[in-house]
Amino acid sequence: MFKRKLPYYWIAQFGGWGFYVLLYTFYYYTISAYYSDYAYYFQNMFTEAGTGFLISHLMRTVIKETKLLTLSLAKQIGWMVVTTLIFGFIYSSVVVVIEEKMGWEPEYYIGATFAYKLARMAVGGALFFTIWSLLYLMYHYVVSTQRQRINQVKLEAVVKDLELKTIKAHINPHFIFNALNSIRALIDENPDRARTAVTELSQLLRSSMNADKEELVSLERELKIVNNYLALEQIRFEDRLRVQLDIDPDTLKQKVPPMMLQTLVENAIKHGISKEMHGGEVFIGSDFVADHHELVVRNTGHLVSTDSEEGFGISSTTNRLQLLFGNKASFNIQNVAGHTVEAKIIMPVTVN
Structure with missing residues (x-):
């Protein structure tokens, strides 16, 4: 009773x-x-x-x-x-x-x-x-x-939630704008591929809408969105876009901010691969390093460290990690050996 x-x-x-x-x-x-x-x-x-x-x-x-x-x-x-x-x-x-x-x-x-x-x-x-x-x-x-x-504390949580929603609200239109530009470029060149690209885009939007409802999703779910996006971009770039994945299966259940990895991959293609005459490679890696979860995106290209050149993905990633994990997470992007840009995210390991 x-x-x-x-x-x-x-x-x-x-x-x-x-x-x-x-x-x-x-x-x-x-x-x-x-x-x-x-x-x-x-x-x-x-x-x-x-x-x-x-x-x-x-x-x-x-x-x-x-x-x-x-x-x-x-x-x-x-x-x-x-x-x-x-x-x-x-x-x-x-x-x-x-x-x-x-x-x-x-x-x-x-x-x-x-x-x-x-x-x-x-x-x-x-x-x-x-x-x-x-x-x-x-x-x-x-x-x-x-x-x-x-x-x-409640007020800070509300503010954080609003800031996260604001960032997400910017991410989706930003991505859609880029994707539509890619499809528009295909319409005259290859209408059949443009129709295929529209199908890929609809699948991607469906996945992103589901992910957008949560603060964190599994890496496995995020990778599905990334794969849909890469499939869309490979129609556009063909052999100029080469993708390499190195994902530790044990990290697939780890929690990550939705659309974060996809945004970095999108940035790598927009600011890296698209500016290379012969295209290049995008590498995506996920592994446990020490007691952290480490995500890495590398792409062919060169980073110009000015605000106008960095792109929306960099600022949104930094802000979201700070809001969600504070000083337990970090984000760094830099030129590494050779003609390569590396974006590295370090996050706390989530217990499943």
């Missing part, structure tokens, strides 16, 4: 005033010889505890209704002092009146004025309600701080 959890406030309220009863019971039996002859000690004690329980709860209701805890910390403290004094006075007045009417007063109250009784009770009442107020204020300050931190 479902059991509703008792709120922390009530646990603290019952526990605090229950401790009050236990403490004064212990005091009665072990320390105070004077009170051992006081016939109404326990009536008096339960009156004070019960009244304290009710008045402190009323005080809490007033604090909530006046939204005192939404003020600045300095104002909270100021108003809590005032509220504590007021309700401490109310508590003391109620206790003195009940004990006087019921005849439960200690001997030192007999014959004393109401003002004297009230002043004496107010000292203890002020102490109890000050302790109660401090604990209540500290608890809500800690809860408020934790809530702010949680809200900050």
